[in-house]
Amino acid sequence: MTISNERLALFEEMREDELDAAALYRALADASDGRRRDVLNRLAEAEERHARHWERLLREAGVTDFPAPRRTLRTRVLSAMAHRFGADTVLPLVLRMEAGDAAKYRDVAEAGATMSAEEMAHGRAVAALGGGGKGEQIARSEGRHRTTAGGALRAGVFGVNDGLLSNVLLIVGVAGGTSNRNIILLAGLAGLLAGAFSMAAGEWVSVQSQRELYEREISIEREELAEFPEEELEELILIYQAKGLSEDEARALARRIMRRPESALDTLTREELGLAPGDLGSPWVAATSSFASFAVGAFIPVIPYLAGSGAAALVVALVLSAVSLFGVGSAVALLAGRSALRGGVRQIVIAVVVGVVVNMIGRLIGQGVTV
Numbered sequence: 541m542t543i544s545n546e547r548l549a550l551f552e553e554m555r556e557d558e559l560d561a562a563a564l565y566r567a568l569a570d571a572s573d574g575r576r577r578d579v580l581n582r583l584a585e586a587e588e589r590h591a592r593h594w595e596r597l598l599r600e601a602g603v604t605d606f607p608a609p610r611r612t613l614r615t616r617v618l619s620a621m622a623h624r625f626g627a628d629t630v631l632p633l634v635l636r637m638e639a640g641d642a643a644k645y646r647d648v649a650e651a652g653a654t655m656s657a658e659e660m661a662h663g664r665a666v667a668a669l670g671g672g673g674k675g676e677q678i679a680r681s682e683g684r685h686r687t688t689a690g691g692a693l694r695a696g697v698f699g700v701n702d703g704l705l706s707n708v709l710l711i712v713g714v715a716g717g718t719s720n721r722n723i724i725l726l727a728g729l730a731g732l733l734a735g736a737f738s739m740a741a742g743e744w745v746s747v748q749s750q751r752e753l754y755e756r757e758i759s760i761e762r763e764e765l766a767e768f769p770e771e772e773l774e775e776l777i778l779i780y781q782a783k784g785l786s787e788d789e790a791r792a793l794a795r796r797i798m799r800r801p802e803s804a805l806d807t808l809t810r811e812e813l814g815l816a817p818g819d820l821g822s823p824w825v826a827a828t829s830s831f832a833s834f835a836v837g838a839f840i841p842v843i844p845y846l847a848g849s850g851a852a853a854l855v856v857a858l859v860l861s862a863v864s865l866f867g868v869g870s871a872v873a874l875l876a877g878r879s880a881l882r883g884g885v886r887q888i889v890i891a892v893v894v895g896v897v898v899n900m901i902g903r904l905i906g907q908g909v910t911v
Contacts, residue, residue, distance in 0.1 A: 558591035567619035677865025716902025721849030
């Protein structure tokens with residue numbers, strides 16, 4: 541089979557990249573000790589194994605000359621930083637590099653079915669060594685952090701905020717152009733329905749797309765587990781070593797997990813991909829809650845126009861909206877661990893500034909429109 545020069549150049553580039561990454565891991569290992577050194581050396585071995593894969597493809601295509609690879613400037617700089625300041629200063633950068641490498645392999649058919657997954661697992665191992673994921677780990681271990689709790693409450697609060705702010709601005713804008721109660725009421729109800737359905741549809745598409753992506757990743761992991769069990773076992777051992785287990789402990793634990801296919805799939809999905817198979821969100825629940833929260837917020841400025849009209853209804857709508865916006869702003873601030881008073885006042889100030897602009901635009905448009 542003839543391989544184009546362009547493809548051969550790609551293989552050579554891949555080989556050099558693998559050897560460059562291996563050299564970086566070796567340098568990081570030299571700047572480390574204990575289990576971290578062992579894990580980094582094993583990561584280097586994995587990169588060297590990948591390099592041999594590309595070299596084999598090149599040999600099959602007739603290439604026999606393999607000059608000694610030159611270290612890139614990035615690798616030389618990171619290696620120097622690791623020796624001077626310690627591996628911790630470099631690991632976060634290496635984590636980003638691994639993420640990029642995983643994506644790169646997906647576009648190259650000759651990379652095989654496992655290279656991309658292995659690079660993702662390498663990223664997990666680096667993160668476990670201290671190169672990433674610290675924020676999430678801290679948030680989970682300390683109750684005062686809110687990043688992993690209250691997701692539904694947070695979504696509900698922001699949904700109410702979006703509906704309230706968008707509809708009160710719509711009503712203020714229309715009221716600037718006309719004093720006709722029926723037109724303002726129609727605009728408010730139309731804004732409520734259009735916004736709520738739009739939010740629900742967008743949320744459904746977003747969650748469904750994410751769910752399909754996760755299901756595809758899980759399916760790929762299932763196929764890799766069936767076709768390449770030994771490679772998956774080695775990656776799991778590497779991850780557990782990075783988390784602090786000795787090689788013997790990590791190997792024993794990984795072997796126990798791999799004896800049960802479903803348990804192995806669940807563990808590999810969590811450890812390599814960061815996904816929880818049982819926690820995939822429902823697009824219908826997300827769409828329904830998004831619709832309801834937006835509608836609740838959007839209905840508040842409409843209420844006065846159900847019973848009144850004119851300036852009085854507009855003033856009441858503004859007062860109700862201001863009180864509600866202050867409450868929503870305070871809730872958002874509390875969820876973020878900030879001052880509730882400051883958050884509420886900031887929300888009102890933003891709404892007032894935007895409301896004045898929208899009302900002025902409405903007045904300008906209304907002067908040229910016959911109602």
